[in-house]
């Protein structure tokens with residue numbers, strides 16, 4: 133076939149495929165919509181099955197939140213002692229951890245009320261890991277990746293630690309998304325939590341540098357520790373996330389410590405999300421990086437894949453996680469606590485890894 137005829141044929145096929153997709157989309161929208169064009173109930177077989185799913189989700193969510201709020205009352209009574217060594221493993225976020233004296237200690241240090249929220253667990257996990265390894269003291273040097281507006285740099289500088297805060301370069305493709313959702317260290321002031329450290333100390337000890345976690349410059353070396361919270365699942369793929377963990381060790385002195393928290397798809401060993409804005413790691417991926425690093429002489433804190441079995445470990449929250457598209461509900465039902473949730477349909481929670489670089 134001559135090239136222009138083949139081109140014409142290709143174009144026709146593509147045109148037909150696009151038209152088919154548009155048709156299917158329109159049909160599906162027609163079937164799944166709750167109401168028809170006249171505003172009447174859209175009675176059909178799919179509607180019979182699906183019409184109450186949104187309300188069922190909201191009901192489940194509200195029961196879970198009620199459970200979390202009720203249980204949170206007990207947290208206030210938790211005595212703040214410490215810190216103390218608990219021999220932290222590489223592990224998932226659990227209700228038991230958030231009820232522990234070590235989490236209570238670190239969240240108190242961050243001037244944060246303890247609630248059952250996995251983000252608070254991540255903060256407590258990272259600080260406990262650094263403290264247990266003698267890294268939170270004046271004169272130490274640490275570097276954080278994908279820091280956003282987290283309070284860790286402010287807290288560390290309040291203890292005399294010198295901190296390099298890093299985040300995505302503003303000229304990168306993904307920058308806008310993180311900037312527009314207030315999750316990017318657009319300038320160093322975004323990292324300053326005035327309740328944790330005065331501005332003079334913060335300015336003296338903290339510096340901001342833009343670093344792509346997929347391409348850490350070779351001159352970033354000599355740190356006593358590095359960390360990242362909820363960032364390595366956003367670097368493009370499972371492979372890139374695992375490579376980042378390994379590459380982050382290049383920034384450390386021998387015996388330095390890396391602490392990273394990320395997403396853990398705990399209920400499905402078969403399928404997961406990869407090559408996407410948020411990827412979900414499975415047990416086999418944590419095992420893979422554990423084995424890779426151990427072979428090279430690094431020490432990885434023992435892997436503990438348990439996700440806990442307390443009520444809040446078994447409450448898997450469902451989207452929407454905030455009612456940003458529904459102002460009426462957002463005012464009455466603010467974002468609520470959870471430790472487990474679904475991401476693109478997969479039950480997930482946070483997982484922390486603690487690695488000591490070979491000496």
Ligand SMILES: C[S@@+](CC[C@H](N)C(=O)[O-])C[C@H]1O[C@@H](n2cnc3c(N)ncnc32)[C@H](O)[C@@H]1O
Nearest residue numbers: 278279280282299300310315344345361363366
């Ligand atoms: C969900 S936010 C977490 C922010 C902060 N660590 C926290 O826990 O609040 C993800 C962060 O990762 C950063 N990030 C995403 N991809 C990155 C990359 N390739 N290199 C460096 N940072 C990245 C984003 O800019 C953002 O600051």
